[in-house]
Structures are given as structure tokens and as C-alpha cells.
Amino acid sequence: MRTRGTRATVWLLAFLVAWTCPRSAAYAFGEFTIRDELELARKFDLIIETRFPVIEDTRITGYVQTLVDRLVAAMPPQPFPIKVTVVRNGALNAFASAAGHITIFTGLITNLAGEDELASVIAHELAHVSERHIAKSIEQGQLAGAGSLLGILAAVLVGSQGGGEGASALALGSVAGAKAMQLKYTRENETDADQYGLGFLVDAGFGPSGMTSAFEKIRKLQWISGGGDVPSYLSTHPGVDERVGYMQERVARLPKAVRERRSDNAEYERVKMLVQAWYTDANSALALFSAPVKPTCRDRLGRAIALSRLGRAEEAGKAFSEAMACNPSDVLWKREYGRYAFEFGDLATSVKLLQETVLRDPNDLYALFFYARAVAEQGNYAASVSAMERVAKDVPRDSEVLENLARYQAAMGRGFDAHLNYAKAFAYKRQFTKYAFHMETAEALAAGGKDREKIGQVRSEIAEYREILGI
Numbered sequence: 077m078r079t080r081g082t083r084a085t086v087w088l089l090a091f092l093v094a095w096t097c098p099r100s101a102a103y104a105f106g107e108f109t110i111r112d113e114l115e116l117a118r119k120f121d122l123i124i125e126t127r128f129p130v131i132e133d134t135r136i137t138g139y140v141q142t143l144v145d146r147l148v149a150a151m152p153p154q155p156f157p158i159k160v161t162v163v164r165n166g167a168l169n170a171f172a173s174a175a176g177h178i179t180i181f182t183g184l185i186t187n188l189a190g191e192d193e194l195a196s197v198i199a200h201e202l203a204h205v206s207e208r209h210i211a212k213s214i215e216q217g218q219l220a221g222a223g224s225l226l227g228i229l230a231a232v233l234v235g236s237q238g239g240g241e242g243a244s245a246l247a248l249g250s251v252a253g254a255k256a257m258q259l260k261y262t263r264e265n266e267t268d269a270d271q272y273g274l275g276f277l278v279d280a281g282f283g284p285s286g287m288t289s290a291f292e293k294i295r296k297l298q299w300i301s302g303g304g305d306v307p308s309y310l311s312t313h314p315g316v317d318e319r320v321g322y323m324q325e326r327v328a329r330l331p332k333a334v335r336e337r338r339s340d341n342a343e344y345e346r347v348k349m350l351v352q353a354w355y356t357d358a359n360s361a362l363a364l365f366s367a368p369v370k371p372t373c374r375d376r377l378g379r380a381i382a383l384s385r386l387g388r389a390e391e392a393g394k395a396f397s398e399a400m401a402c403n404p405s406d407v408l409w410k411r412e413y414g415r416y417a418f419e420f421g422d423l424a425t426s427v428k429l430l431q432e433t434v435l436r437d438p439n440d441l442y443a444l445f446f447y448a449r450a451v452a453e454q455g456n457y458a459a460s461v462s463a464m465e466r467v468a469k470d471v472p473r474d475s476e477v478l479e480n481l482a483r484y485q486a487a488m489g490r491g492f493d494a495h496l497n498y499a500k501a502f503a504y505k506r507q508f509t510k511y512a513f514h515m516e517t518a519e520a521l522a523a524g525g526k527d528r529e530k531i532g533q534v535r536s537e538i539a540e541y542r543e544i545l546g547i
Contacts, residue, residue, distance in 0.1 A: 117175030136162055137161075141160050467481075
């Protein structure tokens, strides 16, 4: 279950398209309702989750969600649940989309100093959600119609499939860029987000100094650390210089006990290690974790992961042994060693460690994914199907998960389910000839009304997917 993606520019443009897709009659006359917003958010998620580099390791996403949940508890009631997505991109950035969906770049985790700083950026974006700045911007902008949007999407898809920079530039220059100007936050929006965000941050128990220190880093790196191809209309927050001074004044007026509040960064540092080890350049990660004269247990695990990514199996095995000796009871260490053992052929060790991990943390999708694969290699297809079905329930559009699930179902003689999941897997890889073959086979194997209902659901799901992508 790996990250999926093309260039950040492509998915950010697709995000713009999702914002401006065909709307209801009411919206055409200027009203952007909660229902419209939820529908746009759903289509936005479809694009993000099926085509672009979404992080699905629940050790990372679950941690970020805990920060969001703490902040949401300090906010006024919202008309929709807040959802967070973490994407692999080195930019020091985050943005709110429709219906309270927050996207966090991994560059924030790797570049910020601690939990208070990360929470402050999330709080700022949640303030945009609370004030419905995006919905109001869309409503006031009277954006492009369906025909123009299909043109944007077609150009973006050409760029992502080998059409080169020219195609993406065409989309950005001809239509998307002009419409983006109508979606930019105003200075008033940013001031509101700063004020409300600081309030949420303090009320949720975080240290307020995290907001000013995070803003200082944003100003220094100008929101493009490692992500220079991110379009400025989505990555730049205006007036950062002025806002840093203003926020410093506000924090200075808070009670001393609040000003000096600091969060425990232990979990943040574990998550930061995972992001650096898995989602930065492998050679850079190896250099980073090999540098300390007195390495921590986290450094040892990070180094082992980096070596395994580079295919240096013998060195990785030694590094994992050292990491496990340093922190033998931690399930994260066991999970990573179990994953390494699977990929380099030690099935007995892999199954043992991954099973321990899953028993202690049933929500760890990454551990479940590799556990399912490991027990399947041992011939235990019933256990592998059960585990992979649990993963697929939470990650329903991951082609690698679906393809593995189909393989194990086929081995158990569940032909109908296997072909249906093969069909979805190939559709999400945009191999529609294979999708059609497996759908036809599934139809031939359908045994009754429930099976035909499942076929209808898949056809509807994939039809919408193809419509969004213009295929």
C-alpha cells in the first residue's frame, strides 16, 4: 500500500477543477449550499485518493487527525465532519477545501519544530473552514461552467500522461489561472483565520507560541520548501510579514501560563521520523539518520528503513536488529521490522511481528496490508482475505490493495468477488480494457440479485471516476 501520484501541479489543478465542477440550479444563481459543498468535497476526495500521492499510513494520518480532533472540539459546531488528508509533498503548506476537508503536506511535518507549530497551521486552516471563506469565495466568484472545466481537465490529463509541461501550462494560463484569482483568500480572510485560529489553538490546550514560530518558518521558506512546482494561488498566504508581527503582539497579551505552555513532542517526533524515513529521498534520509554521533532509537529505526528502501538488505537487517534491541517492545518498531522481513523473504519473522502489531493496534492499515500479504505467502488465504478486506474498507480505491485482495479471493475459489475487485483495481490504474474484461467475467459469474447489485454499484462508481477524469 504505497503512495500514489504524479506531479503536485497536476493534482492541485485537479483540486481546482473539483471546486468548480457542474453545480445545482441554485448554485448557478449564486447560492452555494451545504449540499453543494459536500458534493464538491466528495469529488475532490475522489481525485485526490485515486490519482495523487496520498499518505495512508494510519500512524501518520491518525496522529494528524488527533490534532484536528482536539482543535475541532474548541470550535463552534460545524455543519459537516472535518476530514484530514496528508499528501506527500515537500512544501511547507496546508489548505482547506470544501466541506471542512483539510489537506496537510508532509513538508509541514518534516520542517516544523513540534506539535504546537503543526497544530497552529491546522488551526489556521480550520478557521477558514469555520468562517466558510472558501464557500463564500466560490459563491461570489460565479466560476466556470461545465464546458470550460472539461477543457481544463483534459489539458491537465494530457500533462499527467506525458503531454509535458506545455499542457499543464495551457490549462493554468487559459482558464485555471484566471479562475484561481477569484479563489484567493483576502487579507481580511487571513486576519480572521489568524484570530480565530489562535483562539482555537489556545482553547485546545496547545502552546500559542507555535503559531508565531510556524509563521516565521513560513515567511523564511515562502511556502515552497521542496515544492517549487506548487501553483502560487494555492500555496501562498498573503501578508505573512505583517501577520507575524500582529500575532506576536496578540500572544504577548496572553497570560504567562498560557504563553509558556508547551506540548509533549514525543509522538510528533515519531511521526516526523516516519515521514522523513519513508517519504523523502532515500539517500537523504539515510544521511540524516546516520549523522548523529549518539543515535536515538528513532534514528536507528529511520536508518534501517532508509537502507531497506535502497535495497541494501544485509545492512538493513543489521540496522533493524540494532533498532529492535534499542526499543524491543514498541509496536511501530515491530511493524517496520515485520515489513522488512516480508519484503526480504523471512516470512516466519514477518508474520510473527505483524500479527503482534495488528493485535495491539487493529487500526494500523499498513501492518494489516503486509500481514495479509505475508500469510498469503504461507498459503493462509482465509486470514489474508479477512485482513485485506479490512484494509479495502478504509482504502476503497487503492488499486494495489484491490488487486491483492482479488488474488487471494481467487485462490479461495471466490471467482465473482475476485473479478469484481480486479475490475476496480484496473479501473483505478486506468487500464479500462482489463476493467471491461473482468466486469464481463463477473457478470457471467453473478449468482443472484445481490451480485448484480454489486456489479451495478461498481459500474456507477467507475463511471463517475471516468467522468471526472474526462475519460
